[in-house]
Amino acid sequence: MKLALEHRVNPDFALSIEARFPGERHFLGLSGPSGAGKSTLLRVLAGLEKQASYHCSWFEDMPDRRVGLVFQDGLLFPHLSARENLALAMRYRKQPHYEWQDVVEGCQCAHLLDKQVSALSGGESQRVALARALLNGPDVLLLDEPLSALDLMTRHGLLKYLQRLSCSGLNILMVSHDLHDLALYCDAVGYVKAGKMQICDEPDAVLNELAHQGEYRQQQFGLLQGKRLDVTELDDYGCVAFECQGQTLYCRTGALSGEQVKMLVDARDVSLDRQPSNDSSIVNAFECEIVTVGEVRSGQVLLELARNSTRLYSLISQLSFERMRLRVGETVTARFKLR
């Protein structure tokens, strides 16, 4: 997807975006610090900023497009019940893309429909607002922190639903501060800072680039992905196996998209040793090479590990680092729990 956008928000801040998301992707993510211009970007694409000029390849050959926008606080009409909010969206829908029942179940809001909007919690409002936008039959769906108030399980459930919708052809651009949600579920991710698109690439490349730039150091994640392996006996354990750079890994909460499995590994969860195998209870072992050693901060060292193009990070204590005498170029086994 190609995106070019110019908008002067005020004398001190202008949004100037020139981005090309790789490939023909349907589910794109956008992250960045507060005040970077992410929400304004969505408002421009939704046609709510009259002064802005923009071009988006998604909108080509779509003069009569319907662009849905879901705000962070839902903005359900307070004079209507949840059901009436959805019915209003249905009444003015452009095309009957989605069935009421599918959307209500996908957004997990069937039990909320007869409630007054004022009785809904923040997370419940967000789910109903998402359902309202979908029932309106959008060609493009813009989401501004739409799941920020949801618990982890529900959030992942909705992200999987959005991923399914994108696989069936719905174009989605989602803004989130949670870069890891975006990395797991989106096909490509952009990082906006001070009104400019800093990075725009595959999720793992964005995570790696941000690590090099020093962003998110305390919460550095590596993104491991690969093809799902058909190991039926694992079903009883509630986990799946996948092949990543010739090695078998196991995960539980990874995002499944067809045969592709993604797994985020927190640098704090990765321990290192020099044994190819041991009797540890830690299931995953990933043989890789130390590529860079970060500066010592607060008694901790961040190591960047790599196997071919796959990157992984390990945040270990300075004490361990010096005791083990780890060096750049050395091959180690990174161990992390099945999550």
Added chain:
Amino acid sequence: MDSDWTAVLLTLRLAATTSLMLMLVALPLAWWLAHWRHPLKNLVQSLIALPLVLPPTVLGFYLLVAFSPSHLPGQLWAGLFDSQLAFSFSGLVVGSMVYSLPFAVQPLYTAFVQLDYRYLEVSKTLGLSAFARFRRVVVPLCRPYFVVALGLTFAHTVGEFGVVLMIGGNIPGQTQVLSIALYDHVESLDYDRAHLLAFGLLVFSFVMLSLLYRFNRKGSAE
């Protein structure tokens, strides 16, 4: 008594006509004012609020002058409708609209200033037309203010005296509204009928205000 009933009916007709017509004028005016950013905005707001502080006879006097066929408003009216505004029911409606303008505009202005316009943005992305956005979002969200504007305009028109006396005189069946009929009874020392009309107006005003307060409390509780 028949003349009193005529005055009651005329007053109700005047108040209803004025309220409905004033809403048509006040709605776009209040919307425009709420969005207008200009150094002259204070002056325009003061002009609209002027009937709140101006003695009704002063307003009535200027309206009477404007309604005369020798001045532009009177000439335009005569050219369009082949009748004169002064001492006519139409003149009373126009005068009452000017006199009650702030009572209609102010609540609507407050409504449009406090309205969260993001609801309109959401409804726009849902494909609602401008009219549908107004009908399905603005009106329900601002309903208490609409009712207050309508109620105050109605009650204020029912109770007006100075302006209607100046521009309408005291023609039974045409311009003699309740307050003027009451004044007429006092002048002719018919205190029984004066008491009846005065008490009727008092009860009406009290009931009207009570209903407005009750409605607003309900609106805010929702």
